[in-house]
Amino acid sequence: MRTSIATVCVSGTLAEKLDAIAAAGFDGIELFETDLVTSPLSPEEVAGRCADLGLTIDLYQPFRDFEGVEPSVLAANLRRADRKFELMHRLGTDRILVCSNVGTATVPYDETAVDQLGRLAELAAEHEVVMAYEALAWGKYVSTYDHAWRIVEQVAHPALGVCLDSFHILSRGSSLDTIADIPGEKIAYAQLADAPRMNLDALSWSRHYRLFPGEGSWDLADFVARMLAAGYTGPLSLEVFNDVFRESDPRVTAVDARRSLVALEDEVARRNGDSALEVLPAPIELGGFSFVELAPGVSDPRGSDGSASETLSEPSSSSDVERMLQALGFTETGSHRRKNVALWQQGDARIVVNHGLEASSAGIAALGFDVRVVREAAARADALQNDVLHRDHRAGEDELLAVRAPDGTEVYFSELSSGTGGGAGRRWTAEFGDGDASVPSAHPLRIDHVALVQPWDRVEEAVLFYRSLLDLTATEFVDVPGASGLVRSRSLVSPAGGIRLALNALPDHARDDSDYPNHIALVTDDLLGLLRRLDGLPLLEVPGNYYDDLDARYGLAPGLLDELRAANVLLDRAGDGEFLHAYTRPVGRVFFELIERRGGYDGYGAANAPVRLAAQRRLTGALPSGTSPAALLPSRTT
Amino acid sequence: MRTSIATVCVSGTLAEKLDAIAAAGFDGIELFETDLVTSPLSPEEVAGRCADLGLTIDLYQPFRDFEGVEPSVLAANLRRADRKFELMHRLGTDRILVCSNVGTATVPYDETAVDQLGRLAELAAEHEVVMAYEALAWGKYVSTYDHAWRIVEQVAHPALGVCLDSFHILSRGSSLDTIADIPGEKIAYAQLADAPRMNLDALSWSRHYRLFPGEGSWDLADFVARMLAAGYTGPLSLEVFNDVFRESDPRVTAVDARRSLVALEDEVARRNGDSALEVLPAPIELGGFSFVELAPGVSDPRGSDGSASETLSEPSSSSDVERMLQALGFTETGSHRRKNVALWQQGDARIVVNHGLEASSAGIAALGFDVRVVREAAARADALQNDVLHRDHRAGEDELLAVRAPDGTEVYFSELSSGTGGGAGRRWTAEFGDGDASVPSAHPLRIDHVALVQPWDRVEEAVLFYRSLLDLTATEFVDVPGASGLVRSRSLVSPAGGIRLALNALPDHARDDSDYPNHIALVTDDLLGLLRRLDGLPLLEVPGNYYDDLDARYGLAPGLLDELRAANVLLDRAGDGEFLHAYTRPVGRVFFELIERRGGYDGYGAANAPVRLAAQRRLTGALPSGTSPAALLPSRTT
Structure with missing residues (x-):
């Protein structure tokens, strides 16, 4: 038409x-x-x-x-x-x-x-x-x-x-x-x-x-x-x-x-x-998160010269974000055969740290989604006037096809390999050595959702981008009060539930995006058990007042309340469902959330987000600055 | 309490x-x-x-x-x-x-x-x-x-x-x-x-x-x-x-x-x-505008050394804003006896150009209001926790008392002199030589209103500032669509109508305040007559389509329509009232509006503001820039 x-x-x-x-x-x-x-x-x-x-x-x-x-x-x-x-x-x-x-x-x-x-x-x-x-x-x-x-x-x-x-x-x-x-x-x-x-x-x-x-x-x-x-x-x-x-x-x-x-x-x-x-190739059928790619930021000791360093496996030389992955129980399972890129895994969660990316601080650079056929995905993206990126790949490597989202995040599509016997293997992991060599874990993790801060003028576009490309359904926006304004948050979910994204629109005059880092939420079956094993993980501290209020609201068993308090774990309830979650301290512009969903809880713990925003705010410091009249005024000397 | x-x-x-x-x-x-x-x-x-x-x-x-x-x-x-x-x-x-x-x-x-x-x-x-x-x-x-x-x-x-x-x-x-x-x-x-x-x-x-x-x-x-x-x-x-x-x-x-x-x-x-x-000194009873003070901006050839220059009366050395005043029919009637400040007058409109002000571009620095007793005004301002400024003055000079408005504009109070016989004389003008020596004009002007752009976070405060200090009444906000967003405008009027202010709140993400200059509106009894005399006044050009639409809406007499079109004069009607107005091109961050009110028209021609905003926008150029994803992204070299 x-x-x-x-x-x-x-x-x-x-x-x-x-x-x-x-x-x-x-x-x-x-x-x-x-x-x-x-x-x-x-x-x-x-x-x-x-x-x-x-x-x-x-x-x-x-x-x-x-x-x-x-x-x-x-x-x-x-x-x-x-x-x-x-x-x-x-x-x-x-x-x-x-x-x-x-x-x-x-x-x-x-x-x-x-x-x-x-x-x-x-x-x-x-x-x-x-x-x-x-x-x-x-x-x-x-x-x-x-x-x-x-x-x-x-x-x-x-x-x-x-x-x-x-x-x-x-x-x-x-x-x-x-x-x-x-x-x-x-x-x-x-x-x-x-x-x-x-x-x-x-x-x-x-x-x-x-x-x-x-x-x-x-x-x-x-x-x-x-x-x-x-x-x-x-x-x-x-x-x-x-x-x-x-x-x-x-x-x-x-x-x-x-x-x-x-x-x-x-x-x-x-x-x-x-x-x-029909005017477009079919909507892209998504499996789950194939990977999330992180840029390590300038503190990265391995530099960005594009060459793999011989010190790769030395813990002392790893970037802040890799130290955080280690603390989360991830293992570096491989490095790319010709790029300075490391693959970290814990259970079914795969994080790629790309030392070839130049960024002033650590952050999320790309999302990878499992799809049936990559080329179909690219064709739909192209027909939707999206910015399709053909990344450098060589013979024998998985074709790298990405689409740039409105906030700049690159969205990659990767095919599951067939015929390798394993069934759920991903072709691209073969470029990292032994392939999809998941390390056994007593508390295996999976990427549950990724939350991305959106620029003020790209929020609606981002919703349409993901919905039209990936056939996600969207919730309504909810307002979350932070110390420097309201954050509007909207979540998108794939039909089978394997992909969840939360898009966060900052207050109109947010001073600095770095006050509002992006995050990766990793889901486990037993959050408290996992945290007992992750000694030394730097979690965001939850105020004691929060637990007093939780007790007033829910009347929890004293033992549980003490355990939540000691572990800095937050709790939300909806219907018969329960949500336990804890936040790491940010590394640059990214942090991790560890979550456990009980009894069909389907949300994101938005009721607790003000606690997180206030805690993050205390880490970053300064007041909202506002407009100083002095900046607008002629300077008067007489 | x-x-x-x-x-x-x-x-x-x-x-x-x-x-x-x-x-x-x-x-x-x-x-x-x-x-x-x-x-x-x-x-x-x-x-x-x-x-x-x-x-x-x-x-x-x-x-x-x-x-x-x-x-x-x-x-x-x-x-x-x-x-x-x-x-x-x-x-x-x-x-x-x-x-x-x-x-x-x-x-x-x-x-x-x-x-x-x-x-x-x-x-x-x-x-x-x-x-x-x-x-x-x-x-x-x-x-x-x-x-x-x-x-x-x-x-x-x-x-x-x-x-x-x-x-x-x-x-x-x-x-x-x-x-x-x-x-x-x-x-x-x-x-x-x-x-x-x-x-x-x-x-x-x-x-x-x-x-x-x-x-x-x-x-x-x-x-x-x-x-x-x-x-x-x-x-x-x-x-x-x-x-x-x-x-x-x-x-x-x-x-x-x-x-x-x-x-x-x-x-x-x-x-x-x-x-x-009562917890405060009485509200300040206002007469009218005593003056508006302008900073000439960096193009000012007289510099900002604070000393009066001997080239003061040479037209070739005057600033852009003074050349605009000349084009508007103003005359330089005096210079301050010891400061590098010039007084320009036309009818009852007084504009002070302060060459001692450092500003990157020409703009409004201060408003002066006629009041009964300056000290009473200062006492109320002080009790309202306003920022009261005691400016340098010497024996025999009028006391300079100002209050800083939330947008940085300084608000001065000046007393009418009594006993000088003339009645309406202002004491401060005596410091500029012959005193309030108004120059006769066939079309005398008066300051009708001043429109001030407000920073996004000071708009509500500004409304309260003026209302509480000066006992002004406020209209509701109206939205005016511009090429880069909606401008919210609210006007404040003194009880006797002598002072009118329009406070304009910019679109949240306005790229640059300079796209939205402040302005001084000067009222005459005969706008078309005045404009015939002001040859060479650089007015904002009004599109021909505007006049075609005016004709469709009002069915004006052909002679009048042609005259409006030739003179770049806009027209608005409300009830039996009529409003004629024309805008000068901006000088730095300020422009002038010439207006004529007929039949009790009490507004500001808001219906025509989109025409002005679009014309100003064409003068300044670039598109709203929006957020570029590239600015947010790690740069990818592999």
Whole structure:
């Protein structure tokens, strides 16, 4: 299907917006009136620019406050419409959005709206313009799409159809069944927006928090499928007002936007079982975490000269992050045959420390996921306009294919080897010597989830990136209070549960990302037993007050409470489930969490996150600085 | 009255919060449970720290989800309460907030709540604890303060009173009349918060947008007056959850918070006509703008050596900002007798250019207001914990007294001279030679308003600063869409209308303040006439599309439309009023607006601000940059 986007979705001047939209591969635009009014480009120049960029102007929008008015107002409104229709000729577009009246309407009767929109349709027809009438969720008398359709049906004029905007319909929780009653040719336009679930008046929700499909909480695929079933043949078009996108790089936003439509169209086809309409290779079926790659940071004594050092196996020469892995019970099971990369394992958890990475502090560089066929994964990533990275590999080595996530993390796909007898072996581990030589452990670990801090302007994009590429499902955001602001956290889970990611959005004015390290959560069957064996593991200290409160809340057996307290282990409960967890102190920009899930506990212990954030904050020091007036002021010497 | 503040109001660790709160002069705190739970300080250590800082712990808070539960849950709740009462002994506090149940309540009957709270009161009495029962606006069965009072009245136990929280009461629009029915000794605690008017569910509104009194939209003075009338004798205490304050410097927030209570207490006393209770010198009665001071910026050829240059009167040596003043029809009417400061006048508008100020670019450094008695103004500023600046002055010169506003702007007060015969003369102008020698002008100007960009973390504080110091009234915030995000704008007006200020909050991630210069709006009776005389004034160019839209909207007479278009003048209408305005191009971080108000138009032409923001944006260039993943990533060489 053709893809279109309202110019209001991205930041910049109109010229900058058009460039970004075209570069992202859209077929057309909705031209937002304010973007034209504030532009020095004449309508003819805008038309020319769009033509040069291969963009059509699919809709001029919006025309407001027309119908349901007194006769004296109607005359002025028709005059205003006449001017806009003339303008549309100059722009070379023949379709206009007419929103239901929110301001000037004084006559509540449908007959008046029908009569007045009928007169407008006559005028539109003279100008060869088609109008798409849209019920705004906060329209004064017309606020539902079925009401708008009843009016359009009564006007019964070829120049008038409805505009179906997913936001206005889904924000009201309207039934979608009426869509089937609308003949396809009377759906003059369709606008798509997703949104997070919020308890907010529809106007504020709409103006500040709309999202691209797949980034919010709604089922846009169902919405689109119903429109297609009704016979809609226009473009899939985005109209998203979002405060963050308004402040972001329009070139990034436009690609994110287009990706949302491609993924949506593909989802609609798959759900309908219509393989002819699929526009993407199949979603990637994930096993579990194949590995997590760490950069050791500048404290790494092995340097970054790319050559393996002969001191590799000397504990005294290992990096901070490797000393932490040792303390966690990991063993270095191999080093890459030609790169300065070490493989560390404990149970089914594999951590790769890449001494060839230059980073000022230790941190997560890449995630590796087990997939069935790497090339299929790469094909889908590529079709979704993701940044596919072909990494250096040699004959006999596993093909290294990665995709860059919006926060810069590289996502690798690796195939399980078949026919080696072992079954679950990974081909890439063979490059590290003996292959997947897991070391026996009394308390084997597995990577449960990885939590990644996201830049303020890439959070929504990251959600769509992982959902569209990997077919993960997302929870709603939860707010976690930290000492320097609220952290918004959203988790994503693969269908079989093997992959869990937590994406954390920092407070808007977070001073320094290093206050909010990323982390790797390792799961065990017996956390307290494991910790008894890991003597000397540097855990984050949990305040005594926490255990007093835990006791007040849960009334734990005294022995258990003492044991938790002595081991710096936190506890959360949900239903019959229980979650035990402990955090290591950070190493650079990463720390580890050791967890145990009991009785089907499916969360992440968010209730305890403030304890962790406060403890980490005490380690890093300084107060939120705020803006000093002195920095803004001329310096006064007299 | 004693002043108190909940620890949740400010950012930081508990220790940092206590330091900031004590430094701001508070008498006590409400100790927020999460702050204690996440702190490594034991309860005894917290008590000791508070004592050392001169702070009492007025309230421990909150205790949640107690009443209206099944008997089995009640037992656990009583046990939990018992532990908290023991904790309170360790803290040395005897008062606890009990919130109405939002989660676990299953029994909707008042009798159950009365019975269960009665049992809790018995337990509290054993521990010598007093409970303040508060109806949360989103409580499951108890959500209004009069309902909470009916329950407390039935329990009739000395250990149980109500807590009145202005947020929960005013957010629901409850009548305040019931307050008079509550005996003062049964108001066990009072929590104060202001808030902006929003259409938001009460929970989100409460958790993210509360403000200190005087920063929002509510009449807190009336609320407090009613509690005092009922006999409340506890502290005035703040409980404000605000996302921005959570991210700001706690030392700044705490002073802002305390200022809000002092101003509030004073307002209550004045409104009651009870001069004995006034805690501040009287609010400052403002005339109009005495002057605006500009820093010329580094391009200033006269340097910043502090000495008047002999080239002062040479036009070729004047700064960019002075060339702009000349183009606006201003005349340099004098230079300061011993400082390198020039006075420029046009009609009643006075602009002081201070060549002694060091600034990288031209900008507004200070505002001067006409007042009756300067020393009174300084006394009120000082009592409000403002930063009062005593500037260098000599015998025979006007006393220079200024207060630093939160954004760094200095606010000067100047007295009108009496007895000089002229009446409206200003003493300070005598230091510039001939005194207030206004130059005759066919189109005399006056300063109408000044618009100041505020740092993200000082906006609410700035509103309170101006309101409490100068007795200005504030409008609600309006959002103005710019090319790089939404600008939130709020205006403040003095009672007689002589002073108008517009405070603009930038998008959260605004790349560079210089994209959003401050401005000085100068009002004339005949804007088009004035502009005809000001040949060569560099105005911001208004796009032709704007005039096409103006024509469509208003159907102006063709002659007028052409004239507006030729002169780059914008038009706004409200009711019968009309607003004509034009913007100069920026000079450094400042520009001028020329305006004409017709027929009682009282606004600022906000509808046209997007045109200005887009034009300014085109002048400054680059796209919003966003976060580049490369900046976050380890650099990969293999």
